Amino acid sequence: MIRTALVTGARGKTGREVAVRLRRAGILVRAGSSRPDGTDQIRFDWDDPTTWREAAAGVDAIYLMRPDLLAAPELVAGLVEVNPEAHVVLLSEQGAETVAPDHWARRVEDAVVTRAASWTLLRPSWFHQILTDSRFYLDAVRDDHVLSLPSGGAPLAWVDARDIAEVAVAALLAPDEHRGQAYTITGPEAITVATVAKELSSRLGHEIRAEDPVPEDTHHGLDPWTAGILDDLYHRVRNGGFADLSPAVKLITGHEPTSLSTFLDTHLDAWRTPSE
Numbered sequence: 539m540i541r542t543a544l545v546t547g548a549r550g551k552t553g554r555e556v557a558v559r560l561r562r563a564g565i566l567v568r569a570g571s572s573r574p575d576g577t578d579q580i581r582f583d584w585d586d587p588t589t590w591r592e593a594a595a596g597v598d599a600i601y602l603m604r605p606d607l608l609a610a611p612e613l614v615a616g617l618v619e620v621n622p623e624a625h626v627v628l629l630s631e632q633g634a635e636t637v638a639p640d641h642w643a644r645r646v647e648d649a650v651v652t653r654a655a656s657w658t659l660l661r662p663s664w665f666h667q668i669l670t671d672s673r674f675y676l677d678a679v680r681d682d683h684v685l686s687l688p689s690g691g692a693p694l695a696w697v698d699a700r701d702i703a704e705v706a707v708a709a710l711l712a713p714d715e716h717r718g719q720a721y722t723i724t725g726p727e728a729i730t731v732a733t734v735a736k737e738l739s740s741r742l743g744h745e746i747r748a749e750d751p752v753p754e755d756t757h758h759g760l761d762p763w764t765a766g767i768l769d770d771l772y773h774r775v776r777n778g779g780f781a782d783l784s785p786a787v788k789l790i791t792g793h794e795p796t797s798l799s800t801f802l803d804t805h806l807d808a809w810r811t812p813s814e
């Protein structure tokens with residue numbers, strides 16, 4: 539039974555849901571943020587290792603959201619070494635087990651698996667919530683009526699961040715049950731970008747155009763590492779690497795995973811401009 543947990547990325551799509559659910563379950567949560575808002579969050583900054591000890595020392599479990607940084611394998615290793623006895627639930631990505639051993643995503647998983655006394659790996663597909671995130675597709679869908687993703691027409695097994703969080707919380711609360719497991723986490727069906735755009739169009743009453751650029755055309759202005767990671771990601775998407783479905787959400791939470799239709803139905807205002 540765990541009593542205390544560190545949640546990294548506690549303002550992020552999955553982290554905030556994990557923190558809320560753990561607190562509801564009576565766990566003392568250290569909610570980590572690089573810019574804590576002063577209420578119920580603590581400072582945890584991947585760029586400042588002096589914040590790691592206070593955040594991670596003494597907790598029974600860690601929800602570990604890897605940073606999308608070149609140095610993530612070393613950063614994650616450093617955090618686990620602060621408290622190698624804690625049960626670590628790592629947010630990785632679908633297909634991490636299929637890439638080369640020296641691939642960044644594999645090296646992040648290895649950093650945990652080889653150091654933490656107890657771990658569970660979560661390998662989610664693409665989140666529904668990137669459609670409502672300004673860092674990803676929100677602005678283009680709302681303002682330009684375009685959904686542009688170099689998928690090559692391959693479907694993605696879109697999954698809801700809240701379902702990922704529920705699986706994460708189950709793994710955090712019951713380490714004995716989930717220790718040493720790796721769960722691919724997906725929604726109930728694999729859906730193409732063209733279909734997502736069509737579903738958005740019919741709900742919003744105006745066309746959302748699906749675009750399918752070549753991966754190389756999406757890298758302008760990015761640093762070489764980020765461009766390389768995206769290139770690899772898009773090629774895996776195009777090869778169907780994010781299309782396989784997993785029963786994990788149903789098996790672990792007891793309910794069906796949230797469908798993309800439900801997500802679209804309940805977030806329509808996000809893609810409407812104030813004048814609409």
Ligand SMILES: NC(=O)c1ccc[n+]([C@@H]2O[C@H](COP(=O)([O-])OP(=O)(O)OC[C@H]3O[C@@H](n4cnc5c(N)ncnc54)[C@H](OP(=O)(O)O)[C@@H]3O)[C@@H](O)[C@H]2O)c1
Nearest residue numbers: 547548549550551552571572573583584604631663664665
């Ligand atoms: N998005 C997807 O579809 C998808 C699919 C599979 C896997 N993943 C993986 O899931 C993870 C989350 O992805 P996301 O992009 O969607 O992020 P997100 O959930 O929106 O969260 C980003 C988080 O990073 C935190 N952060 C930013 N700078 C930080 C720093 N210097 N130190 C500590 N925390 C910092 C932010 O919180 P503060 O600003 O409060 O620090 C925020 O909570 C990533 O590892 C990603 O590779 C994502």
